[in-house]
Amino acid sequence: MADEQIVMAHGGGGALTHELLTETILPALGSSSYRLPDAADLPGEAGLVFTTDAFVVKPLFFRGGDIGSLSVHGTVNDLAVSGAKPIALTMTLVLEEGLSLETVEAVTASAGAAARACGAPIVAGDTKVVARGEADELFITTAGVGRRVPELTLPGLRDGDRVLISGPIADHGIAVMSQREGIDFQTRVRSDSAPVWPLVEALVAAGIDVHAMRDPTRGGLAAVCAEFAEDYGLSITLHEEDIPVRPETAAACSILGLDPLTVANEGKLTAFVAAEDADRALAALRSAPGGEHAAVIGVVTARRTVPVTLRTRFGGQRLVEMPYGEDLPRIC
């Protein structure tokens, strides 16, 4: 281990991130858990859920969002998919010497507006400045507390469950990537950065017994499915022709050699529900803001040799692997 170093792929949310956590960080922390979940119940505080997230997206401003609103959405979404309604946030800013005050103001104004819109105000924070070159403009860490919704027991995946996605995938990763220095090609793709709580609330209001939820951020839909399949010892089959992808996003993925399944989203919800609830869950998602293009995209089965399979639109099939993680550094 002495000669091993952090490489960019360790931050990609894929297999290497998982390895870093399970083989280095968790043992070093002395954690008894085999993973650090995105959000966790506060010990001794029934019903309170706590989470934290860091944001290093580059560029700071991109079509459809910026690091400020993203830092709010990322954290409230971790709470939402854990079944908790966001209550309040904290925000830590690390600023690079030389950054314009105008930038700081624009970013924090955006964060404040996003937090208010989510009903989760930013109630505490910290600001640090480092010398020029010791950070790249601005990094943000937010933490959030939410209250668990009793109806959302999230018992976990079951054989026969249907997989739902709340809308077209891969927009965030492509929007950020397409504006990145050196890869500035013309595309109209906008980030989907948004809170997913309204989608979760719509499922609750419809009385859906949601078995599991996740927001497919880094690593995309592929990582979510790979993780769930592994955690529950089940398999998942996705149907390519049912997965919504905007044509311009698909074109950009094709140019960049990316698989939309592995590209990040920042305002999408993946939900697993019993087959008999799928139609009602779909209707509930479609009635909620941001869920207009929701779709049923796959099915959970008993474990086969392959954890996640994609049925392609030609009737072929292929594996969906946990992405390695280096494709899109600093997208969130």
Added chain:
Amino acid sequence: MDRQASDAIIARIAGATEAVGRTIRIMEVCGTHTHAIGRGGLRAVLPKGIALISGPGCPVCVTSQRDVERMLLLADRGDVTVCTFGDMIRVPGVTTSLERRRANGADVRVVYSPTDALELAASRPEREVVFLGVGFETTAPGIAATVLQAQSRGIANYSVYACHKLIVPAMEAVLSEGSRIDGFLTPGHVSVIIGPEAYEALSQTHGIPCVATGFEPTDVLEGIAQLVEHVRDRRPGSFVQYRRAVRPGGNRRAWDTLMRVFAIADAEWRGLGNIPESGLAFRPEFAAYDAVTRFDLPEVAPVSLAGCRCGDVLKGAIEPQECPHFGRPCTPRNPLGPCMVSSEGSCAARYKYG
């Protein structure tokens, strides 16, 4: 294309394969085809009598280990920014990789176009910028164009480590190695540049049909259908499926740009060794843009990666799964060789997509 149309093509393939009455071995020369076949899950829909064999058309994979080691030497120089297509960054050297050198402070950047590298050089005249030129007739003209631009704009800190390859000599080499191939799916984009005529001599000499094929899964299915029908009818020749892009005679302008900067030269390929007139070398008048002479890079002794059988995979001698290291320990995360690294590599495609 809808499911009905693709089903009709698959039925055509099945009919012609049955008429031939034996296994038909089709080599998809191009790594992008390998990738498209994997992503489309096409193996699962083809009849059992079709064997798809991946050829030597993954640019990163065919780059010789000596070239990889010399690229790493470039990255070690403090005065050089190395720009590369993303696939190259994790290709293992004997002791390290560009990714690991970068983690150690080397200035290695992933770009999507050689133009990005040229603009980086223009914006930072105090620093040397080297673009790692790998690839075939598709990427080489664009790289040649950046050299011409550097010359006309007086950008003196830009150079290229050029190890481009030509596709037809590699197909000849595969056949001379004794691989039994019934037909070639030839690369659509290379064919756009060199024209379908470029395969005619090889096709007639060996009696093997070639079909220049596009990259959508339906293109690949249609290309396979045409190939199998030509095999059934014992009809060699160079044919075009990818008609929306491939024109007779190819793209002369791109080819002329290429030939202004580079001349055809011998090249070393992973697995296939030295193949006469299979690569591109800087013409003497452009030597200033050749990173090898500019930085006086030393010759590197031939080296091989311990245990790696990428060479045999590239020749079509073994299937990726027949390599004793496939999947254990060699995976995209922990690649022993380049075929497991590149998205166009046949091992990575098989590992990823099954």
